[in-house]
Amino acid sequence: xxxxxxxxxxxxxxxxxxxxxxxxxxxxxxxxxxxxxxxxxxxxxxxxxxxxxxxxxxxxxxxxxxxxxxxxxxxxxxxxxxxxxxxxxxxxxxxxxxxxxxxxxxxxxxxxxxxxxxxxxxxxxxxxxxxxxxxxxxxxxxxxxxxxxxxxxxxxxxxxxxxxxxxxxxxxxxxxxxxxxxxxxxxxxxxxxxxxxxxxxxxxxxxxxxxxxxxxxxxxxxxxxxxxxxxxxxxxxxxxxxxxxxxxxxxxxxxxxxxxxxxxxxxxxxxxxxxxxxxxxxxxxxxxxxxxxxxxxxxxxxxxxxxxxxxxxxxxxxxxxxxxxxxxxxxxxxxxxxxxxxxxxxxxxxxxxxxxxxxxxxxxxxxxxxxxxxxxxxxxxxxxxxxxxxxxxxxxxxxxxxxxxxxxxxxxxxxxxxxxxxxxxxxxxxxxxxxxxxxxxxxxxxxxxxxxxxxxxxxxxxxxxxxxxxxxxxxxxxxxxxxxxxxxxxxxxxxxxxxxxxxxxxxxxxxxxxxxxxxxxxxxxxxxxxxxxxxxxxxxxxxxxxxxxxxxxxxxxxxxxxxxxxxxxxxxxxxxxxxxxxxxxxxxxxxxxxxxxxxxxxxxxxxxxxxxxxxxxxxxxxxxxxxxxxxxxxxxxxxxx
Numbered sequence: 001x002x003x004x005x006x007x008x009x010x011x012x013x014x015x016x017x018x019x020x021x022x023x024x025x026x027x028x029x030x031x032x033x034x035x036x037x038x039x040x041x042x043x044x045x046x047x048x049x050x051x052x053x054x055x056x057x058x059x060x061x062x063x064x065x066x067x068x069x070x071x072x073x074x075x076x077x078x079x080x081x082x083x084x085x086x087x088x089x090x091x092x093x094x095x096x097x098x099x100x101x102x103x104x105x106x107x108x109x110x111x112x113x114x115x116x117x118x119x120x121x122x123x124x125x126x127x128x129x130x131x132x133x134x135x136x137x138x139x140x141x142x143x144x145x146x147x148x149x150x151x152x153x154x155x156x157x158x159x160x161x162x163x164x165x166x167x168x169x170x171x172x173x174x175x176x177x178x179x180x181x182x183x184x185x186x187x188x189x190x191x192x193x194x195x196x197x198x199x200x201x202x203x204x205x206x207x208x209x210x211x212x213x214x215x216x217x218x219x220x221x222x223x224x225x226x227x228x229x230x231x232x233x234x235x236x237x238x239x240x241x242x243x244x245x246x247x248x249x250x251x252x253x254x255x256x257x258x259x260x261x262x263x264x265x266x267x268x269x270x271x272x273x274x275x276x277x278x279x280x281x282x283x284x285x286x287x288x289x290x291x292x293x294x295x296x297x298x299x300x301x302x303x304x305x306x307x308x309x310x311x312x313x314x315x316x317x318x319x320x321x322x323x324x325x326x327x328x329x330x331x332x333x334x335x336x337x338x339x340x341x342x343x344x345x346x347x348x349x350x351x352x353x354x355x356x357x358x359x360x361x362x363x364x365x366x367x368x369x370x371x372x373x374x375x376x377x378x379x380x381x382x383x384x385x386x387x388x389x390x391x392x393x394x395x396x397x398x399x400x401x402x403x404x405x406x407x408x409x410x411x412x413x414x415x416x417x418x419x420x421x422x423x424x425x426x427x428x429x430x431x432x433x434x435x436x437x438x439x440x441x442x443x444x445x446x447x448x449x450x451x452x453x454x455x456x457x458x459x460x461x462x463x464x465x466x467x468x469x470x471x472x473x474x475x476x477x478x479x480x481x482x483x484x485x486x487x488x489x490x491x492x493x494x495x496x497x498x499x500x501x502x503x504x505x506x507x508x509x510x511x512x513x514x515x516x517x518x519x520x521x522x523x524x525x526x527x528x529x530x531x532x533x534x535x536x537x538x539x540x541x542x543x544x545x546x547x548x549x550x551x552x553x554x555x556x557x558x559x560x561x562x563x564x565x566x567x568x569x570x571x572x573x574x575x576x577x578x579x580x581x582x583x584x585x586x587x588x589x590x591x592x593x594x595x596x597x598x599x600x601x602x603x604x605x606x607x608x609x610x611x612x613x614x615x616x617x618x619x620x621x622x623x624x625x626x627x628x629x630x631x632x633x634x635x636x637x638x639x640x641x
Contacts, residue, residue: 014097017093031078109550251299254299344359359513546561
């Protein structure tokens with residue numbers, strides 16, 4: 001493992017800046033007791049991060065600490081100045097610093113330090129730059145790395161001229177991509193795209209509308225691969241843009257939504273005054289933000305940008321943002337997640353005296369110690385399960401292979417080659433009238449399942465006669481039709497496991513199943529099964545649980561799942577801080593007790609035998625030893641907790 005303090009590096013390198021931060025710590029002299037305690041704890045944790053090669057810069061320069069630095073602006077301004085200096089140091093770092101920050105982000109996202117990159121992380125700035133161009137850091141779970149690599153490969157560093165009109169370029173790229181890929185895989189996906197494409201192209205707030213489009217599309221067609229490709233393209237182009245020009249124009253969109261002028265932007269006097277800035281470069285925009293040029297915009301985003309650039313600005317403010325346009329959520333991945341009750345089937349395996357749950361492709365053993373105890377689930381490998389009845393196996397395959405809307409609990413055929421729209425909802429079969437005009441679709445319920453079967457058979461016969469499909473295509477359609485009919489006939493056999501939760505990444509189509517009781521703080525912190533984890537496992541901490549959920553659902557950032565568990569993670573951090581403070585308190589107390597014991601023992605050596613003085617000293621020594629025993633027991637309990 002690297003010893004960062006003993007390494008040498010350029011002043012703007014990772015090691016150089018860590019040493020400079022150490023010097024800043026040594027020079028820092030808080031004037032208040034509160035400030036001293038904060039700096040003590042900060043330095044202790046930072047030293048631990050450095051020693052273990054975790055994420056010292058992301059820790060000391062992170063948003064959580066940034067807010068704490070600012071809170072001392074009046075009571076202890078030296079701490080606020082310390083925070084500003086750290087920010088300036090990190091921003092002025094070279095490529096060596098950047099790749100090491102990527103390694104820190106990898107640790108933050110995975111909990112694992114990328115030891116295989118140690119030698120590369122010691123390279124000069126130019127070496128690190130060339131390594132990025134050659135993609136030597138491939139495998140690092142870091143959004144920062146993806147952004148750096150993209151900028152270098154495309155144009156080196158983005159220049160001032162290149163950032164001008166970046167917003168128009170992003171929007172234009174997205175529109176062109178949608179036009180080129182306007183034919184998607186499923187009927188419901190195609191209908192959704194057709195109904196929304198004009199709205200997107202005519203919108204005065206396209207980025208915010210794209211967010212809504214993206215969220216709704218994920219629910220409409222989670223199994224539509226081509227529609228998902230569109231969503232990924234939208235996500236990548238908005239989230240990964242480094243340009244202030246893009247962010248400023250998003251702030252403009254936010255202003256229009258907050259003022260109710262999305263349909264008449266030309267009548268807004270504020271926007272008219274700022275019209276020359278919408279196509280300005282990043283350097284000009286940055287200076288204008290610092291000068292307060294955009295303060296009249298009703299936008300949280302622009303005020304947050306100003307706060308980032310001028311941490312102690314007294315002019316920054318947070319404006320009211322309606323719930324329907326939460327710009328603060330725009331760049332988060334929370335909309336990429338679905339959290340729902342999984343659906344499957346249960347089977348009493350009397351031969352092996354066990355009860356099994358089949359959810360998707362996974363199998364769980366169900367047990368309950370008593371009627372008052374919670375039901376527990378444990379993942380079982382398919383090899384460990386005995387012979388499954390053919391009818392159960394086929395039913396399981398049927399509902400697993402159909403397209404399933406987890407939010408609306410609706411099953412649809414998987415293929416887009418059917419010339420009718422049919423679905424199962426709450427056990428009833430509905431068909432959308434194929435002769436209805438666009439946007440006036442009428443759903444009709446089919447009560448007789450035999451009619452459903454006949455509809456599929458007739459359609460298959462016509463497709464066979466048309467000779468437009470291969471035999472393999474027809475075989476897949478027959479399977480799709482059989483699956484639909486089987487589920488429709490056996491709907492009542494499906495079971496909603498409301499004591500479980502399935503967390504699914506809609507973009508990556510990866511999932512994890514956990515006990516629902518976890519969310520209420522009851523039961524163990526457990527992952528029953530995940531896409532990349534075919535076993536049931538318990539965890540000691542919320543952070544460990546969340547990190548593993550992130551890995552299983554394929555997220556490269558921790559925003560989404562961390563948001564779901566935000567309160568639990570926050571409580572855990574506070575508890576850990578209290579624990580560390582208590583341990584330090586007990587250790588200090590222990591040190592004092594040992595000193596007092598030694599002092600009493602020395603006095604006892606010179607006291608007269610059987611004298612009142614000796615008896616008093618012995619009594620005091622016994623009390624000190626008793627206090628020390630209690631101290632050691634408490635310390636042992638806390639350390640091993």
